[in-house]
Amino acid sequence: MSPRTEHAAAPVERFEPERLHGELVEAEHLVRYYWAAACVEDREVLDAGCGVGYGSALLVERGGAARCVGVDIAVDAVEQARAAHDPGGRLEFRVGDVTALDFPDDSFDVVTCFETVEHIDAAAQERFVAEAARVLRPGGILIASSPNRSQYPPGNPYHVRELVPDELARLMRGAFLEVTLFRQHNWLASAVLDDAAFAAGDGAPPIEARKVQGRRPGDELYTLVVASDAPVEAPPAKAVLTHGLEVRRWMDEIDRHKREHVRTREALAATERELLELRDRHSIEMARLEKQTYWLERGQIDLDALMQRPLMRFAFKVMARLLRIRRRLTGGG
Numbered sequence: 001m002s003p004r005t006e007h008a009a010a011p012v013e014r015f016e017p018e019r020l021h022g023e024l025v026e027a028e029h030l031v032r033y034y035w036a037a038a039c040v041e042d043r044e045v046l047d048a049g050c051g052v053g054y055g056s057a058l059l060v061e062r063g064g065a066a067r068c069v070g071v072d073i074a075v076d077a078v079e080q081a082r083a084a085h086d087p088g089g090r091l092e093f094r095v096g097d098v099t100a101l102d103f104p105d106d107s108f109d110v111v112t113c114f115e116t117v118e119h120i121d122a123a124a125q126e127r128f129v130a131e132a133a134r135v136l137r138p139g140g141i142l143i144a145s146s147p148n149r150s151q152y153p154p155g156n157p158y159h160v161r162e163l164v165p166d167e168l169a170r171l172m173r174g175a176f177l178e179v180t181l182f183r184q185h186n187w188l189a190s191a192v193l194d195d196a197a198f199a200a201g202d203g204a205p206p207i208e209a210r211k212v213q214g215r216r217p218g219d220e221l222y223t224l225v226v227a228s229d230a231p232v233e234a235p236p237a238k239a240v241l242t243h244g245l246e247v248r249r250w251m252d253e254i255d256r257h258k259r260e261h262v263r264t265r266e267a268l269a270a271t272e273r274e275l276l277e278l279r280d281r282h283s284i285e286m287a288r289l290e291k292q293t294y295w296l297e298r299g300q301i302d303l304d305a306l307m308q309r310p311l312m313r314f315a316f317k318v319m320a321r322l323l324r325i326r327r328r329l330t331g332g333g
Contacts, residue, residue, distance in 0.1 A: 031240040037063030038235040043109035049116030053081025071096040099127040133175040175228035183220035
């Protein structure tokens with residue numbers, strides 16, 4: 001959710017689990033919260049830019065947070081969060097600006113902020129990090145993410161400033177002594193499971209996973225960071241699987257675009273051929289006119305004077321009359 005200085009309604013980019021359930025984007029969003037959940041047991045947590053609250057609820061229900069307050073600038077998002085998750089006791093949702101948090105100093109043990117910093121400019125990003133440091137207790141940790149601008153598809157109209165890994169680390173070091181980067185990327189997976197695990201959804205027990213292909217750090221789609229004023233134990237690696245149907249859908253989509261690309265290339269080739277033919281005809285006609293002009297100039301023929309002669313005018317009138325008669329005879333109008 002994009003933090004703004006006003007609470008007016010505006011177009012936003014927002015992940016909604018019910019609408020996007022089972023798609024890869026769901027796994028992308030959930031895995032960050034599952035990963036952070038390892039750090040929140042019995043702790044008080046601020047989920048900055050909570051959107052519709054699915055992550056805040058996960059930190060309480062799966063991570064065992066003693067308390068989680070979700071904050072978002074969008075009134076409608078907070079209303080959806082309250083309606084969907086029945087806050088009370090350990091879970092709370094508030095309207096607020098992550099760059100000007102309405103909490104006293106030293107209020108939380110953990111601050112999470114996923115897919116939010118890219119929605120604000122550089123100055124606002126610095127204000128957010130300073131605010132997160134202010135509301136964290138000594139030894140508290142900030143866990144945040146940003147799309148990696150060097151790898152993330154360009155052109156998202158809702159993103160103001162995506163950060164490459166070095167920029168994210170530098171942003172955090174402005175307020176925290178300990179800064180560690182982590183890498184999030186999408187992988188295809190094949191799993192062997194018993195019947196119970198095969199049938200289970202989000203409640204399935206963790207499974208061991210191995211990766212057969214590596215990537216260079218910096219080539220990740222999203223960069224995550226754990227920052228603190230003291231050394232902390234980082235969460236262990238985590239993966240969330242989704243089904244392969246979306247992969248098939250995207251492969252079909254890619255094939256469709258390829259076919260369209262082929263048709264476009266064929267149309268462009270045909271147009272290029274037409275342009276070449278027009279250019280050749282134009283070149284031939286220009287050469288013919290230049291040749292005629294050459295012979296007229298060589299013969300020192302004054303065209304204007306020639307056209308004024310009665311005989312030439314009569315000849316052109318006769319030719320015009322003959323052409324009209326020919327068109328009538330041949331049905332040309």
